[in-house]
Amino acid sequence: MKQLLTGNEAAAEAAIQAGCRYYYGYPITPQNELINYMSVRMPQVGGTFIQAESEIAAINMVYGSAAAGGRAMTSSSSPGISLKQEGISYLAGSELPCVIVNIQRGGPGLGDISASQADYFQAVKGGGHGDYHTIVLAPCSVQEMADLVYDAFDLADKYRNPVMILGDAQIGQLMEPMEFHKKPQKNLPIKNWALTGAAGRKKNVIKSFYPVKGELEEFNAHLQKKYKMIAEHEVRYEAINVNNADIILVAYGTSARICKEVVKKSHRFEFKVGLIRPITLWPFPTDIIRKMSEMVQCILTVEMSAGQMVEDVRLSVEGRCPVHFYGRTGGGVPTSLEIIKKIAEIVPDNRVAHTLLQLTEVK
Amino acid sequence: MQSIYEKPKMLIDTATHFCPGCGHGIVMRLIAEIIDEWGIRDKTIGLAPVGCAVLAYNYLDIDMCEAAHGRPPAVATGIKRVHPDRVVFAYQGDGDLAAIGMAEIIHTANRAENITFIFVNNAIYGMTNGQMAPTTLLMQKTATTPSGRDPINYGYPIRICELLAVLEGSSYLERVSVSSPENVRKTKKALEKGFRTQTEKKGFSLIEILSPCPIYWRMDANESMKYIDEEMSSAFPLGVVKDWEN
Ligand SMILES: Cc1ncc(C[n+]2csc(CCOP(=O)(O)OP(=O)(O)O)c2C)c(N)n1
Ligand code: SF4
Ligand SMILES: [Mg+2]
Numbered sequence: 001m002k003q004l005l006t007g008n009e010a011a012a013e014a015a016i017q018a019g020c021r022y023y024y025g026y027p028i029t030p031q032n033e034l035i036n037y038m039s040v041r042m043p044q045v046g047g048t049f050i051q052a053e054s055e056i057a058a059i060n061m062v063y064g065s066a067a068a069g070g071r072a073m074t075s076s077s078s079p080g081i082s083l084k085q086e087g088i089s090y091l092a093g094s095e096l097p098c099v100i101v102n103i104q105r106g107g108p109g110l111g112d113i114s115a116s117q118a119d120y121f122q123a124v125k126g127g128g129h130g131d132y133h134t135i136v137l138a139p140c141s142v143q144e145m146a147d148l149v150y151d152a153f154d155l156a157d158k159y160r161n162p163v164m165i166l167g168d169a170q171i172g173q174l175m176e177p178m179e180f181h182k183k184p185q186k187n188l189p190i191k192n193w194a195l196t197g198a199a200g201r202k203k204n205v206i207k208s209f210y211p212v213k214g215e216l217e218e219f220n221a222h223l224q225k226k227y228k229m230i231a232e233h234e235v236r237y238e239a240i241n242v243n244n245a246d247i248i249l250v251a252y253g254t255s256a257r258i259c260k261e262v263v264k265k266s267h268r269f270e271f272k273v274g275l276i277r278p279i280t281l282w283p284f285p286t287d288i289i290r291k292m293s294e295m296v297q298c299i300l301t302v303e304m305s306a307g308q309m310v311e312d313v314r315l316s317v318e319g320r321c322p323v324h325f326y327g328r329t330g331g332g333v334p335t336s337l338e339i340i341k342k343i344a345e346i347v348p349d350n351r352v353a354h355t356l357l358q359l360t361e362v363k
Numbered sequence: 364m365q366s367i368y369e370k371p372k373m374l375i376d377t378a379t380h381f382c383p384g385c386g387h388g389i390v391m392r393l394i395a396e397i398i399d400e401w402g403i404r405d406k407t408i409g410l411a412p413v414g415c416a417v418l419a420y421n422y423l424d425i426d427m428c429e430a431a432h433g434r435p436p437a438v439a440t441g442i443k444r445v446h447p448d449r450v451v452f453a454y455q456g457d458g459d460l461a462a463i464g465m466a467e468i469i470h471t472a473n474r475a476e477n478i479t480f481i482f483v484n485n486a487i488y489g490m491t492n493g494q495m496a497p498t499t500l501l502m503q504k505t506a507t508t509p510s511g512r513d514p515i516n517y518g519y520p521i522r523i524c525e526l527l528a529v530l531e532g533s534s535y536l537e538r539v540s541v542s543s544p545e546n547v548r549k550t551k552k553a554l555e556k557g558f559r560t561q562t563e564k565k566g567f568s569l570i571e572i573l574s575p576c577p578i579y580w581r582m583d584a585n586e587s588m589k590y591i592d593e594e595m596s597s598a599f600p601l602g603v604v605k606d607w608e609n
Contacts, residue, residue, distance in 0.1 A: 048444040048445075050474075053466050053470040056467075057434075057466065057467055060437035060467070061437045061440050063431075063434075064430075064437065064438035064441020064443075065444060065445050067441070068441065068446055070445040072441065090431050195428055196426065197407060198404060198425055199405035203424055204427075205427050206428045207429035209429055211418075
């Protein structure tokens with residue numbers, strides 16, 4: 001049955017359906033629909049809802065419930081995620097599964113409450129201290145928000161790792177028709193490491209402190225091995241119109257929705273525009289972007305930031321073709337016309353550029 | 364031959380990293396004794412702080428969890444909500460609980476979380492080499508108050524039990540010390556009361572234990588115990604501050 005929901009509500013309901021029974025949050029726009037929804041739904045399913053005293057407390061409550069073997073989640077928006085970073089580093093260091101929803105808003109500082117993608121760095125590059133990775137999933141519709149929240153809990157449990165859903169104000173507050181269709185859970189490992197009271201077994205300890213020389217290096221090697229496995233098995237992306245493309249756009253989330261429009265309009269151009277939409281931002285779809293870079297004239301990365309993901313695109317391309325960037329910041333959302341103009345600016349063929357510009361003027 | 368005094372079973376037979384004369388070892392032992400005597404190993408979950416007691420999980424043979432500096436109350440909350448029938452306790456120092464973790468302890472008390480807090484007040488940051496703690500006494504010399512804690516620059520020692528007592532969510536608050544065998548026995552009683560507060564579902568309990576750090580107090584073990592009785596106990600009066608039974 002189709003329902004009309006915001007991305008925030010869809011994320012909350014999907015978490016409940018995924019078996020999340022411990023939710024800890026702190027109000028912040030533009031994720032408020034999520035915490036409000038949880039305050040109603042969690043008691044209905046016998047779960048725990050706490051409005052914590054801060055994002056720091058909320059993420060540490062998640063840490064506790066995850067350590068005790070529960071499916072736990074928190075949500076916030078950019079400034080609150082900055083506060084959670086200490087906790088996320090500890091979650092990664094203690095190998096605890098959980099889900100963190102980040103409905104991004106503009107920064108730096110208090111910024112504003114409109115849609116932004118300026119948290120790519122703090123989501124994908126760790127954000128907190130130490131050599132760790134959070135699995136990062138980027139939905140571009142309300143439907144995909146729900147689908148990815150289900151997957152996020154499974155991925156977290158499968159790898160004993162925190163997973164972040166990276167949305168933005170647009171995805172979080174937009175209402176779209178959607179449907180919940182949770183698939184049956186895959187075989188997930190038993191949480192025999194969880195703290196339950198050591199009845200009939202040796203004690204379990206959840207920690208990230210390795211003071212004995214050599215132990216921490218060994219533990220880090222184990223983490224890196226796990227990250228390598230995740231990178232090999234969990235990369236996801238959507239590729240549209242990429243065969244024989246002249247130029248490839250790379251964009252995620254809200255920016256990718258706009259790029260899809262550009263791809264549609266490009267059927268009228270004299271050359272072919274394709275799109276790679278990363279669904280996992282970490283692990284990043286490096287291989288497909290590298291492959292494309294050997295076939296296209298150039299790549300254009302579109303973001304609602306001053307240029308963050310473009311660094312990973314460049315690292316994937318390693319100079320095989322020019323990588324350009326178009327971005328808006330501080331609540332600015334790129335329009336398809338702006339993107340087409342940018343394409344006109346960067347295509348090597350003058351004739352093509354001319355027609356493109358004409359097209360934008362007609363509009 | 365009848366033995367009258369033994370190492371508690373819950374205390375793992377290993378060297379500790381505590382300095383000679385430190386109070387942490389005494390408190391650790393008391394916790395182990397209670398878990399033994401009550402037979403609650405199977406249903407107890409403990410939290411270690413960031414501070415000199417961080418390695419508590421190497422000494423106690425129970426399920427244990429580390430928490431980031433100051434965050435044990437939030438982590439304990441998360442654990443207790445998953446296992447409301449387990450005995451959950453958090454062990455914290457004065458820097459951990461009364462400085463960086465002040466917001467967490469106040470709100471955990473205010474939510475009346477049914478958890479027992481063991482608060483070791485040694486008036487110093489032991490782990491980081493002896494800086495001022497929120498509980499450092501007036502005129503006490505530390506690494507960061509080299510000429511003594513002057514309230515004009517550094518404020519006053521914080522009395523945590525009295526602070527938490529005003530919250531409706533707190534149920535049992537008592538301040539004790541480990542300065543003498545008699546006081547150690549009282550500390551054990553207070554800890555038991557704290558655990559009983561939890562098993563009887565009476566809500567938030569905190570036992571503040573005045574405890575020596577001879578190393579950074581620059582004293583020997585005996586002088587430290589005397590300092591607790593003569594100086595510390597007048598800034599932090601011993602006794603029950605709040606009790607749900609009275
Ligand atoms: C976020 C953070 N800040 C600072 C530290 C460094 N640090 C470790 S223990 C500690 C203070 C410990 O003092 P206390 O809680 O009184 O415990 P004690 O060692 O005296 O038992 C500090 C500041 C840290 N580990 N993490
Ligand atoms: S530094 Fe002080 S508190 Fe820490 S172990 Fe040594 S005596 Fe104990
Ligand atoms: Mg201390």
